[in-house]
Amino acid sequence: MTWWRRLLRQHGLERELDADLRDHIEREIAAGLRAGESEADVRRRIRLTSGGLDQVKEACRDVRRPLALADVAADVRFAWRILARNGWATAGAILTLALAMGVANATFISTYADLWRDFPFERPDRIAIMRTVDARGREAGLSFADYQDWRRDARAFDGPSAAFAIGTISLGRDGAAPEHCRQRGAVLAGWTASAHVGRWTADDRSTT
Amino acid sequence: MPDKSDLPQGNARPADPQVVAGGAIHGYGIAQRLQLISRDVVQVPQGSLYPALHRLEYRGLLTADWKMSDTGRESKFYRLTPKGRKQLKKEAASWLRLTEAIELILKPAGGSR
Numbered sequence: 001m002t003w004w005r006r007l008l009r010q011h012g013l014e015r016e017l018d019a020d021l022r023d024h025i026e027r028e029i030a031a032g033l034r035a036g037e038s039e040a041d042v043r044r045r046i047r048l049t050s051g052g053l054d055q056v057k058e059a060c061r062d063v064r065r066p067l068a069l070a071d072v073a074a075d076v077r078f079a080w081r082i083l084a085r086n087g088w089a090t091a092g093a094i095l096t097l098a099l100a101m102g103v104a105n106a107t108f109i110s111t112y113a114d115l116w117r118d119f120p121f122e123r124p125d126r127i128a129i130m131r132t133v134d135a136r137g138r139e140a141g142l143s144f145a146d147y148q149d150w151r152r153d154a155r156a157f158d159g160p161s162a163a164f165a166i167g168t169i170s171l172g173r174d175g176a177a178p179e180h181c182r183q184r185g186a187v188l189a190g191w192t193a194s195a196h197v198g199r200w201t202a203d204d205r206s207t208t
Numbered sequence: 209m210p211d212k213s214d215l216p217q218g219n220a221r222p223a224d225p226q227v228v229a230g231g232a233i234h235g236y237g238i239a240q241r242l243q244l245i246s247r248d249v250v251q252v253p254q255g256s257l258y259p260a261l262h263r264l265e266y267r268g269l270l271t272a273d274w275k276m277s278d279t280g281r282e283s284k285f286y287r288l289t290p291k292g293r294k295q296l297k298k299e300a301a302s303w304l305r306l307t308e309a310i311e312l313i314l315k316p317a318g319g320s321r
Contacts, residue, residue, distance in 0.1 A: 020284045027236040050255030059259040
């Protein structure tokens with residue numbers, strides 16, 4: 001019989017164990033009575049040589065239980081008693097655990113957001129970042145006209161979900177207020193994030 | 209009655225299966241037969257017998273069935289499995305070799321007295 005079938009048949013096995021041991025005791029008592037002993041004497045002799053019935057049962061359970069589960073129930077009961085007895089220590093342990101779990105959770109959330117979470121696009125694996133740098137490798141920015149040219153001429157992207165994610169868009173002359181930004185909704189189909197400044201517009205509507 | 213207190217009772221491993229090899233038998237019968245055959249030298253209390261039987265059952269060397277017994281109640285009857293029979297043969301041979309070796313070791317000591 002496999003260990004999991006033993007586990008499922010736990011009650012049946014317990015009943016059988018009890019019946020088997022009681023059968024033995026009754027036979028021994030019957031034999032003792034035939035030999036002139038009293039029932040009390042026989043029972044005392046059995047207790048002296050074998051211990052109590054519960055001890056024998058426990059020894060039998062030990063051999064038939066799978067090792068990993070052997071003492072789990074007893075350990076849980078013992079742990080519960082200890083925790084209940086030492087209230088302050090238990091409260092301290094729970095508080096420590098709660099803090100540790102909170103820190104671990106916060107670390108996971110921030111790490112996940114920064115490192116693992118996909119960009120909010122339908123096809124995050126198709127994202128292309130386009131940027132311009134000057135001769136010294138510094139970020140040069142990108143004008144909206146450049147963007148329109150690239151979008152018109154680029155052949156590496158296809159379908160309505162293709163998009164340009166641009167590091168910096170120049171919206172006007174240096175020092176001057178942004179004048180005009182025209183963005184086609186079709187280019188950014190699939191975009192689910194809000195713009196950091198201003199807003200995205202659909203079709204040919206404008207925003208500043 | 210011979211003194212059993214110094215005998216290695218728990219180490220007589222092939223004894224239980226050997227008794228069961230005679231046919232299906234309940235726990236009390238096994239204890240009685242061991243005592244009878246060994247002329248009262250081996251007396252296995254309930255606390256040692258049943259864990260041993262359960263261990264053998266757990267290892268698949270014994271199997272058991274509940275049958276109506278002479279007491280009018282159902283009793284658990286143990287019997288050897290083919291695997292148990294094979295294991296018994298192996299352990300009995302090993303045990304005999306050990307006892308022969310111990311006999312050889314003890315002989316000069318006994319003879320010199």
